[in-house]
Amino acid sequence: MHSCIQMQIGESYVLWSSTASLCGLSWVCLRLLSVRLWGKPRPSGLLEYTRRRQQEYSVQRLPFLPRLTFFFRPLPNSTIKMIARTIDIPLTQKAIIAGPDRNFTVVHDAPVIDLAPNAILVKVHAVALNPVDTKLTGDFVTPGAIFGFDCAGTVVAVGSAVRKRWVIGERVCGSACGMDPERPSGGAFAEYTALPGELALRIPDYMSFEDAATLPTALNTTVLAVFWSMNIPMSLIDKPAEKSFPILVYGGSTSVGTMVIQMLKRPDEADFLRRAGLRPITTCSPKNFDFVKSFGAEAVFDYRSPSCGADIKKYTKNGLGYAIDCITEESSMKICYAAIGRAGGRYIGMDPFPAHVAATRKIVKSDWVVAFRITGMPCNWPAPFTSDADPELSESAIPFFDSVEKLLADGQIKTHPAKVSGGGLEAVVGGVDLLRRKEISAEKLVYTTISEK
Structure with missing residues (x-):
């Protein structure tokens, strides 16, 4: 027998x-x-x-x-x-891919990604759109590649080299590798995707998949902009700065803006990350002033005001040395440059910026970041986004994400408001058009792909 x-x-x-x-x-x-x-x-x-x-x-x-x-x-x-649970993972799946005409479409026969040793395989329950999703056009589009970055779901398999302890069925959120010509099956807008095993975050019980999906790119961008590009010591997470100083967060009502503000907030708050002891100054439209203040902004300025840059310089007593531009357009860069004090400082954008604006103040050191780089993998998009693999960068970010996971469990990090829509993956393409038309403010478009029971 x-x-x-x-x-x-x-x-x-x-x-x-x-x-x-x-x-x-x-x-x-x-x-x-x-x-x-x-x-x-x-x-x-x-x-x-x-x-x-x-x-x-x-x-x-x-x-x-x-x-x-x-x-x-x-x-x-x-x-x-390891048979962690009886799970039937198909060979193919429903996903949003780029068709031969480079337009995005939903198909039902996209391949499920082969899991790398350092990744976890996730069954996707919710996905979120980011501004970068609107910029994937022309040469940035690889026909047949799966679209999307941010998602939340449940773990269905764990790669053999993952050090972080994952249990099959755990709820998780993270950023996938969307529209990558070298990893065409790696996008998030699918039934299954792969996430970096060390950088993905457990979702606390109180948080929905939809709220969790708003977090990944905002966190990735924040750690790159604040601790990597600006060279602000990560030790401030554990020990606040002895001498506080202001940082301009241009575009404070964006998902990246609200996350950066939380990290920099005054030390009189209970939040672990907010004890960095810095003073976040931000810009947005007047209708969102109270919104960004609820995340910890010390002062808010109307970006439409002709004197916005000068007003910020006056408020900071000509001493502003850091500016993070969450919008990164010529107009936003000019305001940031006008706000930085006489001693100069650092400007960080989210995209390549106009060189002629950077040339107006050579005393300001400028840089820009791409959230994808936090994975440590090479970026295969066209120049100037192309970059080599940088596993040390990914490794250095692990303590940050470990701290964030604890803060989430304690309810000490607020998620950006999610504008949740049904309709599954089929509705996502229309959401990209909404972002392109700039019809979304102080919210993040999120789409439920599997309803929670």
């Missing part, structure tokens, strides 16, 4: 197989103790493989196995196939 036994050990489930005789109950019990590991599951119908295709996920040998070799014989390759 062939029997299959599923044993739970810690957070892993390992399939054991045994062959028992019908000679008696005692013999059956003895054989159950001396089970053997089989190279592949038997077609008993009790368990399905994690993936229909022959894709294996390995885990380290359990620590007690060497001491029990009398009872157990390990697989020849010294790995154990």
Whole structure:
């Protein structure tokens, strides 16, 4: 009689197989103790493989196995196939891809990405749009590649090299690699996608998939702009600055703006990240003044005012040394440059900026960041976005995301307001048009792809 036994050990489930005789109950019990590991599951119908295709996920040998070799014989390759839960992952899926005409369309036969060792595979429940999604046109579009970056969902598989402890079924959010010519199946706007295993975030119980989907790109951009490009010490997360100083966050009502403001907020607040002890100054339209102040802005200025830059310079007593431009247009850059004090400083944009504006004040050092770079992978978009792999950058960001995950669990980080729509992936393309027409303010477009039960 062939029997299959599923044993739970810690957070892993390992399939054991045994062959028992019908000679008696005692013999059956003895054989159950001396089970053997089989190279592949038997077609008993009790368990399905994690993936229909022959894709294996390995885990380290359990620590007690060497001491029990009398009872157990390990697989020849010294790995154990992890059947964390009965999950049927298809070969193909519904996704938004770029068609031959470079227009985005929903298809039902897009390939599910092959999981890299350092990634987790996620079943997507909600996706969010970002301004970068509106800029993927022309040479930035790879026909057949899946679209999108930000998503939230549940873990269905874990790569063999992921160090962070993930449990199958955990709720997670993160940024995928959308419209990448080298990884065309890596976009977020699909039924399944892959996320960096060390940088993805667990979603706390109180938070919906839709709210969680607003976080990834905002967090990625914030850590790159504040701690990497501006060279502001990450140690300020743990110990606030002894001497506070102002930072201009141009476009404070954007999702990146509200996240940066939270990180820089005054130390009299309880939020762990807000104890950096810096003074966020921001701009937006007057209708959103109270909104950005609710995230911790010290002062707010109307970006439409002809004297906006001069007003900020006056407020900061000609001492502003840092400006983060969440809009990055010629007009926004000019205001930032006008606001920076006489001693100069640093300007960080979200896109390549006009060189002629940068040339007006050589005492200001300018730079721009792309959220995708936080993954440490090469960026294969056309110049000037092309960049080499930088695994050290990704590694250096891990402590930041570990801290953010704890803050989320404690309810100390506010998500940007989500404008949630149904309609699944089919509705996302229309949302891109809304962003292009600049009809969205102080909200983030989010689309539910799987309803929570």
